[in-house]
Amino acid sequence: MPATPSNVPEPSRTDPALIRNFCIIAHIDHGKSTLADRMLQLTGVVEQRQMRAQYLDRMDIERERGITIKSQAVRMPWAPSGGESATHILNMIDTPGHVDFTYEVSRSLAACEGCILLVDAAQGIEAQTLANLYLAMENDLTIIPVLNKIDLPAAQPEKFAAELAHLIGCDPGDVLKVSAKTGEGVEALLDEVVRLVPPPEGVKDAPARAMIFDSVYDAYRGVVTYVKVVDGTLGRRERIKMMSTGATHELLEIGASSPEMTPADGLSVGEVGYLITGVKDVRQSKVGDTITQQHKGATEALAGYKDPKPMVFSGLYPLDGSDYPELRDALDKLQLNDAALVYEPETSAALGFGFRVGFLGLLHLEVIRERLEREFNLDLIATAPNVVYRVVMEDGVEHIVTNPSEFPTGKIAEVHEPVVRATVLAPSEFIGAIMELCQNRRGTLQGMDYLSEDRVELRYTLPLAEIVFDFFDALKSKTRGYASLDYEPTGEQSAALVKVDILLHGDKVDAFSAIVHKDKAYAYGVRMASKLRELIPRQQFEVPIQAAIGSRVIARETVRAIRKDVLAKCYGGDISRKRKLLEKQKEGKKRMKVVGRVEVPQEAFIAALSTDDSSGEAKGKK
Numbered sequence: 256m257p258a259t260p261s262n263v264p265e266p267s268r269t270d271p272a273l274i275r276n277f278c279i280i281a282h283i284d285h286g287k288s289t290l291a292d293r294m295l296q297l298t299g300v301v302e303q304r305q306m307r308a309q310y311l312d313r314m315d316i317e318r319e320r321g322i323t324i325k326s327q328a329v330r331m332p333w334a335p336s337g338g339e340s341a342t343h344i345l346n347m348i349d350t351p352g353h354v355d356f357t358y359e360v361s362r363s364l365a366a367c368e369g370c371i372l373l374v375d376a377a378q379g380i381e382a383q384t385l386a387n388l389y390l391a392m393e394n395d396l397t398i399i400p401v402l403n404k405i406d407l408p409a410a411q412p413e414k415f416a417a418e419l420a421h422l423i424g425c426d427p428g429d430v431l432k433v434s435a436k437t438g439e440g441v442e443a444l445l446d447e448v449v450r451l452v453p454p455p456e457g458v459k460d461a462p463a464r465a466m467i468f469d470s471v472y473d474a475y476r477g478v479v480t481y482v483k484v485v486d487g488t489l490g491r492r493e494r495i496k497m498m499s500t501g502a503t504h505e506l507l508e509i510g511a512s513s514p515e516m517t518p519a520d521g522l523s524v525g526e527v528g529y530l531i532t533g534v535k536d537v538r539q540s541k542v543g544d545t546i547t548q549q550h551k552g553a554t555e556a557l558a559g560y561k562d563p564k565p566m567v568f569s570g571l572y573p574l575d576g577s578d579y580p581e582l583r584d585a586l587d588k589l590q591l592n593d594a595a596l597v598y599e600p601e602t603s604a605a606l607g608f609g610f611r612v613g614f615l616g617l618l619h620l621e622v623i624r625e626r627l628e629r630e631f632n633l634d635l636i637a638t639a640p641n642v643v644y645r646v647v648m649e650d651g652v653e654h655i656v657t658n659p660s661e662f663p664t665g666k667i668a669e670v671h672e673p674v675v676r677a678t679v680l681a682p683s684e685f686i687g688a689i690m691e692l693c694q695n696r697r698g699t700l701q702g703m704d705y706l707s708e709d710r711v712e713l714r715y716t717l718p719l720a721e722i723v724f725d726f727f728d729a730l731k732s733k734t735r736g737y738a739s740l741d742y743e744p745t746g747e748q749s750a751a752l753v754k755v756d757i758l759l760h761g762d763k764v765d766a767f768s769a770i771v772h773k774d775k776a777y778a779y780g781v782r783m784a785s786k787l788r789e790l791i792p793r794q795q796f797e798v799p800i801q802a803a804i805g806s807r808v809i810a811r812e813t814v815r816a817i818r819k820d821v822l823a824k825c826y827g828g829d830i831s832r833k834r835k836l837l838e839k840q841k842e843g844k845k846r847m848k849v850v851g852r853v854e855v856p857q858e859a860f861i862a863a864l865s866t867d868d869s870s871g872e873a874k875g876k877k
């Protein structure tokens with residue numbers, strides 16, 4: 256039952272035995288955010304009239320797409336029903352479910368002692384259910400299996416309870432059944448969290464050690480750092496030290512989110528909360544770092560996290576060249592909040608000045624791009640995303656290539672590309688279709704298991720480059736939406752990869768260079784050449800469009816010559832009208848990009864790039 260306000264202990268004085276830190280992990284759309292909403296409501300931290308769906312998803316994009324990107328932590332008092340009436344503190348950390356953001360999930364898990372493994376009772380176990388379960392097991396969390404959406408007519412709670420119990424090795428009777436929508440079973444679930452999740456273990460009187468699991472830049476308050484206090488207590492106005500850099504700061508504010516930021520005197524052992532020091536850059540308050548007191552602080556830091564590594568790169572260019580400084584500032588600002596975002600300046604003959612930006616995956620790319628366009632009002636062109644290649648030359652020199660146009664020329668010994676271990680879960684009737692798709696994408700089957708009579712798990716090794724584009728879309732359409740996918744990087748392999756260049760009138764258009772498998776080079780060349788032929792207006796001379804590997808041309812199209820005589824219709828007419836027409840033509844020419852001798856309207860580049868940029872995984876996530 257909800258606690259009465261007078262019973263709720265202060266964050267600085269909570270007995271750790273009464274604290275439960277937990278998170279909800281689930282496959283996308285299995286109902287995490289809805290369950291979190293219900294919990295906020297039932298514990299009384301959000302009043303009925305303030306309640307809105309997906310309360311914790313604060314970013315516009317999160318709300319619109321119905322997905323969670325940044326994790327959030329909320330402190331909720333809860334007095335379990337029956338007998339014992341002590342008010343417990345439940346710190347709930349909501350985590351994102353998409354493959355791109357696994358990194359955020361693992362950070363959140365490290366701050367918890369238990370987790371709710373939520374599974375849709377109409378869908379059953381999916382690929383990310385497994386991925387998240389393994390992460391939870393690695394972090395030694397107590398796992399509470401829960402089936403959600405039992406109100407749905409299509410729900411099969413008994414069948415999936417058996418599947419889930421088999422997976423984690425418990426009794427089917429231990430699987431809780433709830434409806435996050437109607438609230439059925441959610442109170443009992445909160446009671447179970449109190450009963451099953453162990454309280455945090457830490458040393459109360461030791462020097463403080465707090466682990467940073469998130470750092471968020473707020474335009475008004477500076478960096479807000481989310482921490483879990485592992486040992487000791489951090490107090491308001493205390494001076495703190497970041498253990499990795501030794502930098503010290505004054506704690507201007509410390510408190511807990513419930514779910515709005517609520518200042519407190521401090522945070523004691525086991526508590527999860529936030530702190531503000533006035534730093535302006537998340538990199539000064541780095542996720543995974545340990546915070547201690549400046550005086551008599553701890554000497555040994557807590558185990559940190561691995562830094563996330565960008566997997567997918569794309570060139571981002573402002574449509575209007577004069578927006579370049581704004582783009583730089585916007586990327587600076589987004590990076591304040593997103594340690595996984597990396598970028599460096601880049602120039603392209605076709606697109607002008609821009610940046611090569613590294614992302615965790617395609618959804619991350621799309622989210623960043625949308626935020627740049629929406630929050631910073633920038634119009635952007637993005638080049639087709641590519642992965643990172645390692646090129647070894649015959650003389651042993653190595654090149655790391657994040658931009659296809661920088662692919663080295665000369666004697667190449669080997670090209671290495673990143674590979675992932677992909678897990679696909681689907682009804683067994685689709686095995687054939689999935690195998691065919693993976694084969695086409697240069698996949699190697701690693702194993703296959705039946706989870707139940709009609710559900711199968713297929714494990715493949717696949718080149719990352721083959722799945723970042725439209726693999727997920729293709730998988731969904733071949734399996735009528737029933738398959739789910741999860742993948743993790745497993746290293747690299749050498750492959751027969753070549754760079755295909757596109758030439759206009761003999762000049763390379765850097766934005767269209769691509770690194771592709773040699774068996775697919777021809778198809779890429781033909782596709783780009785014919786697309787460009789349609790998009791490039793006729794010039795006063797003939798323009799050959801060629802696709803080439805090195806100096807070998809593999810496809811060719813031609814834009815025939817024409818002289819666009821704007822004055823043709825004004826023969827003998829009024830001179831001022833002629834002048835006007837010529838002025839207008841000049842205006843149009845300003846928007847043209849010149850590649851060698853060829854004038855190409857920017858729109859042609861955008862059209863050619865956008866049809867190629869089929870960010871399937873992100874769009875097809877549902």
Ligand SMILES: Nc1nc2c(ncn2[C@@H]2O[C@H](COP(=O)(O)OP(=O)(O)OP(=O)(O)O)[C@@H](O)[C@H]2O)c(=O)[nH]1
Pocket residue numbers: 281282283284285286287288289290321322323351352353403404405406407433434435436437
């Ligand atoms: N009928 C029914 N629908 C539910 C229930 N719980 C969630 N849903 C619906 O399922 C959809 C997905 O729910 P979310 O809570 O957004 O899922 P999520 O797991 O948080 O998704 P991500 O944030 O993208 O990871 C929404 O349309 C919810 O309204 C339930 O118990 N019953």
